[in-house]
Amino acid sequence: MSWDLALSPYQDLLFSPGRDWQYVDGVALINQRIVTRLMIVRDSWLFDDTGVLGSHLDLALREDQVEAEANIDGLVREALDPINDEINIRDIHIDVDAIGQIKVLIEYVWLTPNITPFALDLQQLAVILPGGA
Numbered sequence: 001m002s003w004d005l006a007l008s009p010y011q012d013l014l015f016s017p018g019r020d021w022q023y024v025d026g027v028a029l030i031n032q033r034i035v036t037r038l039m040i041v042r043d044s045w046l047f048d049d050t051g052v053l054g055s056h057l058d059l060a061l062r063e064d065q066v067e068a069e070a071n072i073d074g075l076v077r078e079a080l081d082p083i084n085d086e087i088n089i090r091d092i093h094i095d096v097d098a099i100g101q102i103k104v105l106i107e108y109v110w111l112t113p114n115i116t117p118f119a120l121d122l123q124q125l126a127v128i129l130p131g132g133a
Contacts, residue, residue, distance in 0.1 A: 004029055011039065030087060030110050031125050037079050038104075038127055055079030061102075061129060068102065069094050072129075076104060086111055090122060102129040 006014040006022035014022040024032055040054035048054070056075050060068045073092045080089060093105040104127045109120050 002029065004032065007032055007036070011036070027110055027123055030108075030123070033083060034080060034087070034106065034108075034125055035127055037083070038076065042079070052082045057129060065096060065100065069096065072102065072104060076106065080106075100130075103127070104129060 003023045003025040006024045006028075008014055016022050037053065038055050038057060041058050042054035042056050043051060045053055056078065057072065060071045060075055063071065072094050076092055077089060080087065087108045088111055089106065089108045091107040093107075095103045095105070097103065106125045106127070108123050108125070110123055112120070
């Protein structure tokens with residue numbers, strides 16, 4: 001099973017009480033990969049020679065709220081397309097609260113080898129974005 005170093009919600013490395021690096025695997029790893037892809041601005045990472053790491057959500061957040069809401073679904077799907085062999089997105093819900101924060105709820109199925117996607121549990125991940133212009 002694959003694993004990675006654990007990141008905080010602020011993308012900092014996490015350490016255990018024993019001062020060892022924490023790691024994540026399973027669904028927590030998939031959630032971390034999704035959040036990381038959404039938070040990195042596409043084409044901003046020097047070592048991404050393929051040009052597919054990250055998202056263009058920063059562009060939507062510069063638009064007015066109505067346009068941002070209309071564009072976020074497509075931008076999230078575009079950012080997650082390179083990992084479509086790991087997840088199957090079922091639905092994306094977008095909600096804006098009273099102070100303008102945008103909540104993106106992603107419903108997906110984690111595709112594990114040799115298991116039919118319909119036999120797996122539906123996962124939900126909420127990502128909070130800052131309000132638009």
